[in-house]
Amino acid sequence: MAFLTDQHCHTDISLDSTASYLDMVQAAYAAGVRWLCITDHCDTVDWRTLELYPPCRDVARRELEAYEANLDRVPKDMTVRMGVELAELIFHPELKEELSSPPWLDFVLGSYHITREYGDYHELTYTPAFCEKLWDIYLRDLQQVAEMDYFDVMAHIGYVRRYAMAQGVDAGLSLARHGDRIEHLLRTLIQNGRGIEINCSGIRDGCGPFPSEEILRLYKSLGGEIVTVGSDAHRPQDAAKGLARGQQILRECGFRYVALFTKRKPQFMPL
Numbered sequence: 565m566a567f568l569t570d571q572h573c574h575t576d577i578s579l580d581s582t583a584s585y586l587d588m589v590q591a592a593y594a595a596g597v598r599w600l601c602i603t604d605h606c607d608t609v610d611w612r613t614l615e616l617y618p619p620c621r622d623v624a625r626r627e628l629e630a631y632e633a634n635l636d637r638v639p640k641d642m643t644v645r646m647g648v649e650l651a652e653l654i655f656h657p658e659l660k661e662e663l664s665s666p667p668w669l670d671f672v673l674g675s676y677h678i679t680r681e682y683g684d685y686h687e688l689t690y691t692p693a694f695c696e697k698l699w700d701i702y703l704r705d706l707q708q709v710a711e712m713d714y715f716d717v718m719a720h721i722g723y724v725r726r727y728a729m730a731q732g733v734d735a736g737l738s739l740a741r742h743g744d745r746i747e748h749l750l751r752t753l754i755q756n757g758r759g760i761e762i763n764c765s766g767i768r769d770g771c772g773p774f775p776s777e778e779i780l781r782l783y784k785s786l787g788g789e790i791v792t793v794g795s796d797a798h799r800p801q802d803a804a805k806g807l808a809r810g811q812q813i814l815r816e817c818g819f820r821y822v823a824l825f826t827k828r829k830p831q832f833m834p835l
């Protein structure tokens with residue numbers, strides 16, 4: 565492919581980033597990205613209390629304001645799109661219409677980071693036995709996300725492996741142990757016209773892509789065609805990292821196109 569695409573990255577509109585919008589755009593451009601969708605966190609739940617998180621109601625508007633304020637400074641040969649990483653909507657399905665339907669949004673990632681039982685995956689202590697329990701919960705909840713109709717692409721399937729690995733526990737999702745449920749999840753996404761991303765943040769930290777290659781191959785073999793590439797960068801120094809490898813992995817897994825979203829509709833560009 566002639567250039568890099570990134571449809572998952574963050575700016576200081578996200579609570580966990582301090583990067584300015586323009587810095588992220590310019591860093592991505594300098595690293596070779598020519599199609600960039602900013603997808604700031606739109607978290608419906610406060611990860612500390614599991615209560616409703618009202619600032620989620622402002623994220624799409626802030627995305628539009630940042631886009632318009634920086635439009636003149638975007639390089640002419642770069643496309644920038646407006647997205648959100650809309651998370652934990654299974655806790656608050658009543659917000660679905662309000663949060664996912666602003667007409668200026670180009671792209672909505674369907675995302676999930678918090679369990680009802682134990683809170684945020686980021687905060688947990690991992691053991692092999694607990695991981696098996698967590699994967700059951702993860703797949704149960706992800707299936708619930710997949711059955712909702714608010715998003716275009718499901719974000720970072722299997723990313724919880726990162727937190728386990730950081731604590732020395734290598735127990736990710738695998739087709740050998742969770743194949744039936746993963747296949748059911750992927751079939752649901754395909755039937756509902758949703759895609760998946762290859763999230764390259766795990767390529768940067770040695771965990772491999774999310775989802776793993778075997779899951780990407782399964783998605784392809786089941787007829788999945790909609791796939792996007794995302795760095796999930798939260799800092800300019802991570803801009804575009806892992807994207808070239810991610811696009812190469814997609815080719816190795818048999819994909820011939822990457823989907824680029826404008827106003828919630830994909831166009832397909834050869835990989």
Ligand SMILES: [Zn+2]
Pocket residue numbers: 649675676677719720
């Ligand atoms: Zn996420």
Ligand SMILES: [Zn+2]
Pocket residue numbers: 572573574649796
């Ligand atoms: Zn993200």
